[in-house]
Amino acid sequence: MVNGKFGGAVIGYGGMGSWHTRKMIQQMQDDIEFIGIYDINPERAKVAEENGIRAFSSREELLCDERIDFVVVATPNDVHREIAVDAMAHGKHVISEKPVTTSSEELEKMIAASNQYGKIFTTHQNRRWDPDYLVIKKLYDEGTLGRVFNIESKVHGSRGIPGDWRNQKAHGGGMLFDWGIHIIDQALMLLDGVEIESLYARLDNVTNEEVDDGFKLELRFKNGVDYHVEVGTSNFIELNRWYIQGENGTAIIRDWDLNGEIVMVTDWENKDAVPIQAGVGLTKTMAPRTDDTIDRYPLPFVENKGFDDRSEFYRNLVATMRGEETQTVTHDQQRRLIRLVEAIFESAKDNKVVYFE
Numbered sequence: 001m002v003n004g005k006f007g008g009a010v011i012g013y014g015g016m017g018s019w020h021t022r023k024m025i026q027q028m029q030d031d032i033e034f035i036g037i038y039d040i041n042p043e044r045a046k047v048a049e050e051n052g053i054r055a056f057s058s059r060e061e062l063l064c065d066e067r068i069d070f071v072v073v074a075t076p077n078d079v080h081r082e083i084a085v086d087a088m089a090h091g092k093h094v095i096s097e098k099p100v101t102t103s104s105e106e107l108e109k110m111i112a113a114s115n116q117y118g119k120i121f122t123t124h125q126n127r128r129w130d131p132d133y134l135v136i137k138k139l140y141d142e143g144t145l146g147r148v149f150n151i152e153s154k155v156h157g158s159r160g161i162p163g164d165w166r167n168q169k170a171h172g173g174g175m176l177f178d179w180g181i182h183i184i185d186q187a188l189m190l191l192d193g194v195e196i197e198s199l200y201a202r203l204d205n206v207t208n209e210e211v212d213d214g215f216k217l218e219l220r221f222k223n224g225v226d227y228h229v230e231v232g233t234s235n236f237i238e239l240n241r242w243y244i245q246g247e248n249g250t251a252i253i254r255d256w257d258l259n260g261e262i263v264m265v266t267d268w269e270n271k272d273a274v275p276i277q278a279g280v281g282l283t284k285t286m287a288p289r290t291d292d293t294i295d296r297y298p299l300p301f302v303e304n305k306g307f308d309d310r311s312e313f314y315r316n317l318v319a320t321m322r323g324e325e326t327q328t329v330t331h332d333q334q335r336r337l338i339r340l341v342e343a344i345f346e347s348a349k350d351n352k353v354v355y356f357e
């Protein structure tokens with residue numbers, strides 16, 4: 001502690017490590033005193049010092065600094081476990097970047113260290129506060145669309161997999177561990193408390209052989225919801241971010257700017273339609289509904305705590321360190337997510353349906 005504030009530090013001062021550093025210095029300064037960083041790459045240490053940030057000369061030196069209460073691990077995925085366990089053994093709370101690690105076996109060692117040393121150990125699943133996700137969660141929780149039976153969540157790029165460690169297996173690369181871990185975590189949170197019956201997954205290797213550069217996943221939840229998750233990096237035409245179907249209505253979120261709408265059926269029984277020409281045939285079944293049997297609504301507004309000055313994740317972290325709350329990303333949630341990722345790899349490898357819970 002420093003003057004009643006929690007001492008914070010970052011290990012791995014790359015893209016995300018810089019983000020955490022800025023967050024702590026610029027937005028969490030009332031509760032957190034930022035102490036410094038360690039990066040294995042001297043070039044990054046130099047960049048930190050140019051930015052006026054203390055760069056420790058070794059991990060050990062940083063971990064032995066008694067002012068530091070917690071450490072954010074923002075290195076490539078393969079070393080999260082080793083660094084997190086070392087940090088907890090030195091008496092530091094740990095926030096691991098996502099994915100928390102790359103296997104259940106590794107995760108259990110991290111959780112064991114958390115229990116052994118009595119330290120907070122959590123994961124930065126920040127996309128639980130994405131505005132698009134919060135809109136879908138509100139629609140689902142409030143039953144706006146009636147009984148929901150299908151949800152589609154898709155994230156797409158068009159530049160292939162990034163050319164850094166993310167395209168290497170040894171570093172825990174691949175899009176499943178990258179974007180997948182965010183939007184699969186969202187699926188588990190959206191249907192919190194509902195078990196997954198089965199899943200089926202295919203991994204893509206369009207631009208890269210070593211790790212997946214995209215994937216498609218079908219989850220069947222035990223309450224009958226089918227949930228499709230898709231990440232791609234070769235999409236030159238964008239797909240919708242979200243599509244959710246209930247018995248009485250459908251909602252769509254097209255993009256990150258939250259363009260989209262809700263369409264509710266107002267007169268289900270009024271099914272009469274004039275046949276339309278579809279391809280070379282006629283159809284009544286697939287003719288769009290006429291305006292007198294549907295209503296259109298804008299998407300609901302959801303207060304977005306995640307992008308406030310004091311993000312919900314960091315607010316909870318501080319409250320947990322004070323002993324006033326419990327961590328919002330729990331060990332059981334970490335476990336379920338990594339077990340699910342393992343089942344996805346198994347399904348894709350053996351081309352089979354996996355019965356999960």
Ligand SMILES: NC(=O)c1ccc[n+]([C@@H]2O[C@H](COP(=O)([O-])OP(=O)(O)OC[C@H]3O[C@@H](n4cnc5c(N)ncnc54)[C@H](O)[C@@H]3O)[C@@H](O)[C@H]2O)c1
Pocket residue numbers: 011012013014015016017038039040041044073074075076077079097098099124125126164165177178
């Ligand atoms: N939550 C999010 O929204 C989000 C976004 C991007 C990345 N991430 C995660 O953050 C982590 C870092 O990703 P990034 O994009 O910042 O990568 P990056 O390559 O930009 O940065 C990683 C840094 O870690 C350093 N490093 C590597 N091994 C180290 C070691 N043993 N000790 C100390 N430093 C070491 C590297 O030199 C580099 O500076 C990954 O786990 C990634 O999945 C999370």
